Amino acid sequence: MSGQSQSQSQSTAPSWREAETETSGRSRGGPLLLSRYAESLFWLARYMERVENLARILDVTETFVRHGADQSGWLSVVQINADEARFLEKHDKITPESVLRFYLSDRENPSSIAACLFAARENARTLRPMISTEMWTQINVFYNRSRELAAEDARPSGISQICDFLKEGCQFHTGITEGTFFRDQGWAFYSIGKNLERGDQTSRLVDIKYHTLLPSVRDIGGAQDVNQWHALLRSAAGYHAFRRVYPSGMTPAAVAGFLLLNHSFPRSIVQSVHQIEMHLTQLGSGYGLRGANEVLGQLDDLRAAVMGPRIEQILESGLHEFLDWVQLQFINLAAAVADSFWRGKESVGR
């Protein structure tokens, strides 16, 4: 379970005793939540979201490479996950087959779909006392079916069906969770994990595509270029929505602005930050969790950075630098959530 290694070591408990005063076992907004469950919910959501995003990326890369005959698309998948070193340890060169094997079925690669689904299921197993039976059953069946699929030799020609299956499995999970998961604190932790991962994935997608798919400013607007931006939008499920907002034309700035800053697009970074803020506020004022305020403080800079400027300003001062900074903010945010709610801190007030 990567991402949870911190919790394996014995950590010091948060030492404030807010819960102590609650003799009835109920905090203001419902039952108390075990810290370890909060952590597992956060990671369950992250891993499922990661699988969906990775399936989208593999799918769109295949489409893109097939039309453009440019193999560098497969390289970008490796770059987006910062996996270059690990990939080259196992494979001599980037081929469609090697990249697909690395990301679909290679359990030794912690960012593979197989590894993420395994981790998601182990978190779900931990959470079985509190998630609905339907949630568990779907993840269990989904995982077992994905193992069968991965065992079949994944070829580029079959990738579309496999990715459809994976996306559907994740969306099925999302739907069952929305419809059956009890809305107490756990829901907030789940939602924070989901949106954090989603924002992070979108920032990586835009970053890599913007730089590897855009050879030089002079090529902008060519047929090949438009094709690439299509692919980028499609991989984020944003193509049709983008068209509604921009019925004519397609500029890199408009696409990047849409994916990063559009308030209505469900996978934009603005939307992610907004959702995270909402759920943190709920943890703080709805459930009376003191730790939420510290995390909210951590969110201030990120909120200001994505709510304020227009895309042109961001491009001018450097998109790549901006996105690196955003990813760092997400990493810090995740650490702050862990510190406040499950990783514990040294002797607060002791």
Place this chain on the structure above:
Amino acid sequence: MTTPPLPMQGAPPPGLLDGYDTGEFYCEMVNGAARDPRIAQILARLTHLAPEDLRRRADIAEAELYNLGITFTVYSDRDAIDRILPFDLVPRILTAAEWDQIDRGVRQRVTALNAFLWDIYHDRAILRDKIVPDSLVLGNANYRPEMVGLDVPHRTYVHVCGTDLVRDETGGFLVLEDNARTPSGVSYVVENRHMMARMFPDLFDGIAVRPVGDYGMRLHTALTEIAPSGDAEPRVVLLSPGIYNSAYFEHIFLAREMGVPLVEGRDLIVEDDRVWMRTTAGLAPVHAIYRRLNDEFLDPDVFNPDSLLGVRGLIDVWRRGRVALANAVGTGVADDKAIYAYMPRIIRYYLAEDAILSNVETHICAEPEGLAYTLAHLEELVVKPVGESGGYGIIIGPRATAEERLEFREKLVKDPGNFISQPMVKLSVSPTLAGGKLSPRHVDLRPFAVTGKSTWVLPGGLTRVALREGSLVVNSSQGGGSKDTWVLE
């Protein structure tokens, strides 16, 4: 084996119970049918069922158990493989009168076990009166000196007890062993009923079966009864070794049924004379712990110092009455196979009653006459090591080769104190789906008793079935499956 008849045109298709022959064994279904017309009715329904219909239902049931994760998990280096406990769709049915005897007998036994435990950790009257030899208790590996002089609420040590029963060829019930530590299997009792209701609703038609769904509530009530008083609503938790434990599904099941958190050792901390759990809102007090962790892992300060599964300081706060623990520490001395042999005398000693449920006749090899008898009758006896579970290390004399018996004889003579012997009980059978038809397979029964202030027995229990033809070993680790157990109203 009778010769099958010549096939004729227009003859009825083969039925599920064609050629069903239970031989010298008591059959839960066929002999049961003579005891209660409702069992006869079920038998008739089964007789009219097409074999492929039952096969199809069994296949669906198996897939459902797998998908629902009613499984135990086998972990290897990089993988986690889920296995199901095979489930047989033909229920094992008990009449109200039979259940009445079991219910009274189990409650009597649990009462005696608790009285025995209190006594050996306090006055030791039963040792002074030479009813049970000192050495069997004080020299027992599961005797815990830490328990001496400790008072537990309501003098209850064994809050959850699983009493393994078998039935001989006359249909009489016999106790095979007591499980007074952390008996498992109750989740299957309830889940098997759910599965039956989905797969075989037509079998229940018009027949009132006693419900088993309130086990979680009963257990929760017992735990609140032993929690330290003063807290309006005591907080109960279930302490599990975690997802790698083979009984993890049961831990999930019980935590859900009780509506309490499933915690691991790392979720709990002892401070200021209390046990706390780590929540997102800080530390919250815990008042009662249903632990599914063996004694030796509970507290590294007192037992195994390397245990990462337990909670440092837990035993100390428990001893001072600040938290309740179920089952209590040190119950393993009472469910030991060596003590088992004395249970009829223990019951008589404390309760001045005869045992309602008899023991299987048992020879204690630690005693010279027991050893002599066992050595002289090895080919007729089942010899078991004491203190083992899971059916390991047993020799079934009549089934063993002369060579195996010879080899075992050496082990026995070298360490007689480690063995007891019993005659081979002709375990009852129950019709079980095997190869497209129903065949007799041996079964046992584990009822579950919950004790806080008083003892309640879940009307049902886990029926385990040895799926291999002729096998007497029902343990899940050795090819056993399970059946739904019906107690008729």
